[in-house]
Amino acid sequence: RKEVEQDPGPFNVPEGATVAFNCTYSNSASQSFFWYRQDCRKEPKLLMSVYSSGNEDGRFTAQLNRASQYISLLIRDSKLSDSATYLCVVNMGYGGSQGNLIFGKGTKLSVKP
Amino acid sequence: DGGITQSPKYLFRKEGQNVTLSCEQNLNHDAMYWYRQDPGQGLRLIYYSQIVNDFQKGDIAEGYSVSREKKESFPLTVTSAQKNPTAFYLCASSTYRGAYQPQHFGDGTRLSIL
Numbered sequence: 001r002k003e004v005e006q007d008p009g010p011f012n013v014p015e016g017a018t019v020a021f022n023c024t025y026s027n028s029a030s031q032s033f034f035w036y037r038q039d040c041r042k043e044p045k046l047l048m049s050v051y052s053s054g055n056e057d058g059r060f061t062a063q064l065n066r067a068s069q070y071i072s073l074l075i076r077d078s079k080l081s082d083s084a085t086y087l088c089v090v091n092m093g094y095g096g097s098q099g100n101l102i103f104g105k106g107t108k109l110s111v112k113p
Numbered sequence: 114d115g116g117i118t119q120s121p122k123y124l125f126r127k128e129g130q131n132v133t134l135s136c137e138q139n140l141n142h143d144a145m146y147w148y149r150q151d152p153g154q155g156l157r158l159i160y161y162s163q164i165v166n167d168f169q170k171g172d173i174a175e176g177y178s179v180s181r182e183k184k185e186s187f188p189l190t191v192t193s194a195q196k197n198p199t200a201f202y203l204c205a206s207s208t209y210r211g212a213y214q215p216q217h218f219g220d221g222t223r224l225s226i227l
Contacts, residue, residue: 004155034215043203043218044156087155091213100146100171101216105155 003027006088006104014112017078021107023071023088032091033064035073037084038106044087078111119204119219125227126198134189134222136204145187146205146216149173162187191224199225
């Protein structure tokens with residue numbers, strides 16, 4: 001099983017749509033979880049951290065299910081500017097490499113007018 | 114403004130040549146990282162350093178070398194032993210506050226073979 005697995009997409013949605021991305025991870029010792037956004041030919045930028053209780057930042061909602069080792073990101077009222085690749089990122093969470101992140105390959109979102 | 118600066122933005126390597134990618138941060142972060150990204154692929158860790166004068170191999174360290182003589186700087190050398198160096202190279206840093214905080218990235222260096 002891959003360490004962090006995401007549906008590669010692309011997800012093509014109209015403006016205003018709600019879209020959900022899912023991600024599974026294999027290391028049950030993982031401690032921290034994040035969603036990053038990467039625009040074409042740019043560096044990844046932190047979108048939000050994911051907390052056990054779930055968290056919301058404006059139109060974005062992140063959820064974590066530790067029992068199922070599953071993370072999700074929900075985007076409501078999609079904007080054209082949301083078009084990007086969304087990376088699911090998991091902290092290794094143990095020993096000397098606890099700062100190390102494992103990146104999924106990303107899910108591409110394209111929001112159309 | 115605080116941030117991570119990578120240079121150059123584009124770099125071309127001749128066969129048999131070593132090239133060095135620069136990464137400087139003024140965020141006072143202890144940990145720094147180098148990743149490689151190939152088209153359609155996720156980021157893969159090359160090397161990381163959690164303190165000055167110490168660094169560890171990541172998943173794909175062969176053909177690369179690093180140094181961490183100063184907290185602010187973590188240069189990456191792509192040696193001639195790296196046979197497929199064409200990729201997007203990203204440097205990141207993070208700090209520790211009870212747990213490692215999310216990594217922040219520089220804007221990357223694109224390396225190509227001439």
